[in-house]
Amino acid sequence: MATTTHLCGIKTPYCFSKRAVHSQTLCLQQRLNFDRLTELCGALRVPAPSRGRGLRVVCDGSNNDVLVQSEPRSQGSEGSSNQLSCVMKFGGSSVASADRMKEVAELILSFPKENPVIVLSAMGKTTNKLIVAGEKATNCVSNVSEIEELSFVKELHYRTVDELGLDRSLIKDHLDKLERLLNGIAVLKELTPRARDYIVSFGECMSTRIFAAYLNKIGVKARQYDAFDIGFITTDDFTNADILEATYPAVAKRLHGDWISDPAIPIVTGFLGKGWRTCAVTTLGRGGSDLTATTIGKGLGLREIQVWKDVDGVLTCDPNIYPGAEPVPYLTFDEAAELAYFGAQVLHPQSMRPAREGDIPVRVKNSYNPDAPGTLITKSRDMSKAILTSIVLKRNVTMLDIVSTRMLGQFGFLAKVFSTFEDLGISVDVVATSEVSISLTLDPSKLWSRELIQQELDNVVEELEKIAKVNLLQHRSIISLIGNVQRSSLILEKVFHVLRTNGVNVQMISQGASKVNISLIVNDSESEKCVRALHSAFFEGDLADLVYMNGSPPNGS
Ligand SMILES: Nc1ncnc2c1ncn2[C@@H]1O[C@H](COP(=O)(O)OP(=O)(O)O)[C@@H](O)[C@H]1O
Numbered sequence: 001m002a003t004t005t006h007l008c009g010i011k012t013p014y015c016f017s018k019r020a021v022h023s024q025t026l027c028l029q030q031r032l033n034f035d036r037l038t039e040l041c042g043a044l045r046v047p048a049p050s051r052g053r054g055l056r057v058v059c060d061g062s063n064n065d066v067l068v069q070s071e072p073r074s075q076g077s078e079g080s081s082n083q084l085s086c087v088m089k090f091g092g093s094s095v096a097s098a099d100r101m102k103e104v105a106e107l108i109l110s111f112p113k114e115n116p117v118i119v120l121s122a123m124g125k126t127t128n129k130l131i132v133a134g135e136k137a138t139n140c141v142s143n144v145s146e147i148e149e150l151s152f153v154k155e156l157h158y159r160t161v162d163e164l165g166l167d168r169s170l171i172k173d174h175l176d177k178l179e180r181l182l183n184g185i186a187v188l189k190e191l192t193p194r195a196r197d198y199i200v201s202f203g204e205c206m207s208t209r210i211f212a213a214y215l216n217k218i219g220v221k222a223r224q225y226d227a228f229d230i231g232f233i234t235t236d237d238f239t240n241a242d243i244l245e246a247t248y249p250a251v252a253k254r255l256h257g258d259w260i261s262d263p264a265i266p267i268v269t270g271f272l273g274k275g276w277r278t279c280a281v282t283t284l285g286r287g288g289s290d291l292t293a294t295t296i297g298k299g300l301g302l303r304e305i306q307v308w309k310d311v312d313g314v315l316t317c318d319p320n321i322y323p324g325a326e327p328v329p330y331l332t333f334d335e336a337a338e339l340a341y342f343g344a345q346v347l348h349p350q351s352m353r354p355a356r357e358g359d360i361p362v363r364v365k366n367s368y369n370p371d372a373p374g375t376l377i378t379k380s381r382d383m384s385k386a387i388l389t390s391i392v393l394k395r396n397v398t399m400l401d402i403v404s405t406r407m408l409g410q411f412g413f414l415a416k417v418f419s420t421f422e423d424l425g426i427s428v429d430v431v432a433t434s435e436v437s438i439s440l441t442l443d444p445s446k447l448w449s450r451e452l453i454q455q456e457l458d459n460v461v462e463e464l465e466k467i468a469k470v471n472l473l474q475h476r477s478i479i480s481l482i483g484n485v486q487r488s489s490l491i492l493e494k495v496f497h498v499l500r501t502n503g504v505n506v507q508m509i510s511q512g513a514s515k516v517n518i519s520l521i522v523n524d525s526e527s528e529k530c531v532r533a534l535h536s537a538f539f540e541g542d543l544a545d546l547v548y549m550n551g552s553p554p555n556g557s
């Protein structure tokens with residue numbers, strides 16, 4: 001007998017089976033309006049099924065209980081048989097070894113009615129190793145074959161190929177070329193961003209070749225694609241390139257065309273593109289395979305984008321800071337984008353843009369625990385009862401306090417300050433202003449090498465000192481509270497209570513225009529403690545009842 005959860009705050013006579021909703025399957029008695037179902041699932045903090053899955057429920061006439069029962073997938077309930085239906089992206093942790101690749105293959109095959117496009121990252125920590133190998137090559141005195149990271153990458157890939165029963169020739173050319181490239185860098189003693197991107201591209205190029213070959217070996221027709229060869233056109237901002245509009249029709253045409261003429265599961269390299277001027281290989285910023293997946297989803301107008309990770313979805317905070325973080329069942333694109341932008345490693349900062357533009361739902365799932373419902377990200381959700389969704393920490397942020405010397409009016413002052421940042425190509429994250437002063441934080445991702453940091457900061461300060469007194473504060477953290485900013489008074493009341501109790505002084509506070517984010521700036525040294533304290537206050541303490549009033553508490557019924 002399924003347990004039922006009584007809903008509070010929902011005007012309905014229904015009770016709902018939480019376990020049954022998790023199963024997201026069919027039952028053939030009474031149709032429930034999809035929006036109503038979505039609302040009820042929201043109340044239970046479990047993801048609703050996708051529109052079009054025809055989910056039905058049984059009503060118990062005696063007490064109006066509603067029960068959703070399991071039923072096997074029926075023909076045609078998902079993905080039509082002759083169209084590409086969804087994207088499944090698997091991150092480095094999901095394809096870290098031969099065994100993981102086998103499990104991923106099994107996982108894909110457990111959705112026989114789907115015709116997915118598969119996007120893969122490099123195996124495990126390959127990207128990190130390749131970056132270090134490139135850096136070490138610049139200081140290499142003897143042969144690069146002695147670079148430990150290169151040996152690691154070679155050994156990992158050859159071992160994987162062997163364990164999957166594939167031919168080493170599949171990746172030999174890539175590994176030989178990689179070594180020649182590192183030798184070239186050792187001669188030049190310079191690693192340009194362009195060369196760095198080319199080096200790291202070998203990770204995705206090899207993982208996709210191995211995986212496609214494995215699928216073919218087990219009798220599943222698959223075709224490997226390098227993103228830079230199928231229309232992923234980007235800016236030439238090496239290490240952090242942006243996808244250009246021309247990508248969508250080009251990628252759709254190529255993948256769809258090939259699928260129609262000769263159906264085979266497309267296995268596409270994540271993270272990579274081709275610079276539109278240089279025609280060189282570019283990368284989309286760390287974690288950029290998420291963006292590859294959402295770009296393909298939008299380009300092909302697919303039903304759903306799935307990003308498979310090593311966690312049960314987007315969590316209430318970084319599990320490395322607080323292991324008790326809970327999965328967040330629902331997010332809007334705005335919430336997810338804000339969360340990613342402000343540092344939640346789980347999603348690439350730009351990845352929500354194509355999904356939002358194409359209005360394609362994104363599911364964040366755990367490849368190590370596929371039965372967990374994960375997080376469903378959509379255009380809107382019922383925010384009426386939502387308070388706080390997730391807490392995000394961005395460390396090592398630089399903060400500037402800029403006070404006008406009153407040579408300019410307020411209008412001219414703000415304009416001058418922001419044009420200085422534009423001229424120097426520096427992004428600003430969080431801003432708070434008064435009539436004659438501005439406090440702001442600078443985006444650390446734009447300051448990626450140490451020399452550049454100091455030089456750029458010196459330039460900023462020098463420029464701004466022409467019109468203002470400038471105070472530069474380093475080693476700060478941004479704590480972003482993602483949630484319903486319409487309830488900001490309640491959130492702030494609790495936040496300040498928690499921070500005062502913990503003796504933490506907030507140095508700046510800002511409420512985003514997006515209405516989903518309140519940002520606090522604190523010292524780096526206090527930030528993790530703050531996140532833990534806030535997490536326990538919002539998700540485990542008295543307020544948890546309010547935070548969870550949109551549904552049942554995580555472990556209660
Ligand atoms: N709020 C959060 N929710 C979930 N995971 C988070 C969060 N913040 C940080 N993480 C970290 O992000 C990791 C998943 O992202 P990532 O490593 O990019 O996945 P993948 O490589 O599989 O695409 C998790 O293992 C977790 O440690």
Ligand SMILES: N[C@@H](CC(=O)OP(=O)(O)O)C(=O)O
Pocket residue numbers: 090091092093121122127128203270271285286287288289290
């Ligand atoms: N391999 C790239 C791209 C990527 O998206 O990786 P992951 O999905 O493992 O975060 C990186 O490490 O940045």
